[in-house]
Amino acid sequence: MVPAVDVRGLTRRFGGTLALDGVDLHVAPGTVHGLLGPNGAGKTTLLRILVGLVHSDSGSVRVLGQDPAAGPRAREGVAALIEAPRFRPALSAEDNLRMLADLDGGRAAAVLDEALATTGLTAERRRPVRHFSLGMRQRLGMAAALVREPQLLVLDEPANGLDPAGSRDMLDLVGRLAAEGRTVLLASHDMADVAAACDDVTILVRGQVARSGPVAALRAEAPAPAHLLETADDARAAEVAASLGLPVSRTRGDTRDDALLVSAAQGSMDALVAALAAAGVPVRTLRVQTEPLQALFFELTEPERAREPAS
Numbered sequence: 001m002v003p004a005v006d007v008r009g010l011t012r013r014f015g016g017t018l019a020l021d022g023v024d025l026h027v028a029p030g031t032v033h034g035l036l037g038p039n040g041a042g043k044t045t046l047l048r049i050l051v052g053l054v055h056s057d058s059g060s061v062r063v064l065g066q067d068p069a070a071g072p073r074a075r076e077g078v079a080a081l082i083e084a085p086r087f088r089p090a091l092s093a094e095d096n097l098r099m100l101a102d103l104d105g106g107r108a109a110a111v112l113d114e115a116l117a118t119t120g121l122t123a124e125r126r127r128p129v130r131h132f133s134l135g136m137r138q139r140l141g142m143a144a145a146l147v148r149e150p151q152l153l154v155l156d157e158p159a160n161g162l163d164p165a166g167s168r169d170m171l172d173l174v175g176r177l178a179a180e181g182r183t184v185l186l187a188s189h190d191m192a193d194v195a196a197a198c199d200d201v202t203i204l205v206r207g208q209v210a211r212s213g214p215v216a217a218l219r220a221e222a223p224a225p226a227h228l229l230e231t232a233d234d235a236r237a238a239e240v241a242a243s244l245g246l247p248v249s250r251t252r253g254d255t256r257d258d259a260l261l262v263s264a265a266q267g268s269m270d271a272l273v274a275a276l277a278a279a280g281v282p283v284r285t286l287r288v289q290t291e292p293l294q295a296l297f298f299e300l301t302e303p304e305r306a307r308e309p310a311s
């Protein structure tokens with residue numbers, strides 16, 4: 001099967017900045033692939049190269065088996081939402097879509113209706129876009145990508161500007177598109193979103209791939225996660241944790257100002273809970289505070305900070 005994205009040794013320099021430095025990226029068809037990285041890591045540059053907006057300096061790039069730099073015909077089947085989409089403010093949502101996608105014919109009307117419905121914009125379709133909020137523009141950007149009926153969707157921070165409900169809807173939409181057999185490559189700063197929505201993830205750091213693989217494998221590789229612990233007697237609980245050699249610090253709790261933070265693997269947490277029970281200290285709350293992917297991300301991007309005890 002032809003990979004949706006096959007990038008090898010990709011390099012791109014802007015003046016003195018090496019934005020991409022020997023990047024390899026493989027995205028299997030029908031999967032959702034997340035691209036994570038701190039500000040300036042090269043995510044947007046990589047996505048822009050994949051859709052032919054920026055050229056590479058060296059390396060090989062194949063998107064749906066084609067070289068995206070070869071021209072628009074080579075990019076058929078690919079649609080993107082990168083940066084704030086631009087629309088004609090005086091035109092309605094549907095007129096903007098019609099114009100952007102250069103739609104005509106019967107099939108086009110059905111595609112347009114479906115794109116508006118999928119992005120939750122049916123009721124707003126006749127409103128001029130100048131009245132749209134940032135989140136509605138983002139949805140319309142997604143609709144504009146969908147009217148092209150892409151096999152591969154390239155999304156740069158698709159939940160940007162969306163409220164929590166909109167952000168959840170966007171994730172659900174990504175899941176539905178993948179279930180239809182489409183491939184999605186999305187850059188995001190939200191680890192929880194990536195962990196929830198993606199099959200695979202690539203972490204870029206300073207233009208290089210720091211890690212790439214299935215989300216489950218990367219989570220398993222993550223350092224011991226921080227657990228939030230609330231008990232009936234935190235002072236005693238801290239002593240019990242310390243006696244087991246577990247790093248413990250104070251933090252703000254879910255239900256009150258004071259709680260404990262214990263960084264340990266699952267097995268050690270099981271032992272702690274048993275020890276607390278034996279010491280007569282009831283546990284009220286115990287949950288993972290840091291998403292494992294986030295812990296791995298911090299270890300890769302800020303190794304000094306990741307090793308500091310939480311305060």
Ligand SMILES: Nc1ncnc2c1ncn2[C@@H]1O[C@H](COP(=O)(O)OP(=O)(O)OP(=O)(O)O)[C@@H](O)[C@H]1O
Pocket residue numbers: 014015017018019037038039040041042043044045046
């Ligand atoms: N057109 C450009 N001209 C000069 N430098 C650029 C250009 N585009 C990107 N860069 C630089 O390349 C590096 C990578 O930028 P890029 O936007 O790809 O990172 P990013 O991972 O998408 O960051 P963010 O999370 O902030 O969006 C940065 O140092 C940026 O300043």
